[in-house]
Amino acid sequence: MSRDAASFDRLYRETADPWNYETSPYEAEKYARCLALLPPRRFGHALEVGCSIGVMSEAIARRCDSLLGLDFAPTAVERARARRIPGARFEVAAVPEGWPEGHWDLIVLSEVLYYLSAAALDEVIRRVVDTLAPGGACLIAGYLGPTETTLSAPEVEAKLLAALSADRPDHVIRRDAASAWIAAAFACNGAHSSGG
Numbered sequence: 684m685s686r687d688a689a690s691f692d693r694l695y696r697e698t699a700d701p702w703n704y705e706t707s708p709y710e711a712e713k714y715a716r717c718l719a720l721l722p723p724r725r726f727g728h729a730l731e732v733g734c735s736i737g738v739m740s741e742a743i744a745r746r747c748d749s750l751l752g753l754d755f756a757p758t759a760v761e762r763a764r765a766r767r768i769p770g771a772r773f774e775v776a777a778v779p780e781g782w783p784e785g786h787w788d789l790i791v792l793s794e795v796l797y798y799l800s801a802a803a804l805d806e807v808i809r810r811v812v813d814t815l816a817p818g819g820a821c822l823i824a825g826y827l828g829p830t831e832t833t834l835s836a837p838e839v840e841a842k843l844l845a846a847l848s849a850d851r852p853d854h855v856i857r858r859d860a861a862s863a864w865i866a867a868a869f870a871c872n873g874a875h876s877s878g879g
Contacts, residue, residue: 688755688777695736695758704738713864714739717793717824718746720857720868726789726820732778732807733795737763737771743791744771751783779806786816793824794864796839797832804834808843812850815871821847824866836865844869 694701704710717739726747734740734752736759744750749770754760755777763773776783778799790811796804815821823843825836844856844867851871858867 691756692758695756716859717866722870728787729789730787731791735759737766744768782810786814788816788819790821794826797834808846812846820870822868827863
């Protein structure tokens, strides 16, 4: 990663909300538009990778029975826990090594994948494919501006959607974009392909 857990944690210690998730109309609109891409149903078990301070987590939790939010910055996780979101729990973990066991009806990867190395990204994509439940959905969103990373939002989105599409040929992809971000929701209509 171009930025490690310590550098992100330092940002959260210095500023309670470094990206203005709680107060920015831009962020509120982005969350609403991203979540509107998902199938109009309730999800059982959801996983949010890169949950930050839990602002988007609140909206996700309203759509699922249980939510596990992961972030590798301990201060961010403390702030997410302090929100006391019903049905949600938050853990300090880095991916891919901290990927949780189980299958997920919804996996959310918002503005996180391009911070991974190429090898770590490939492993995370494999885990998404392997742990997305039959009939599940995966939401990916990314910032189009400078991120100090090697990979871009369009590149990581394309890689993830190609892997999911190859494994789950019966699917629908819905997309949205604004001048500064892109998002896509992959909704599979069935189980893994015979090769998956």
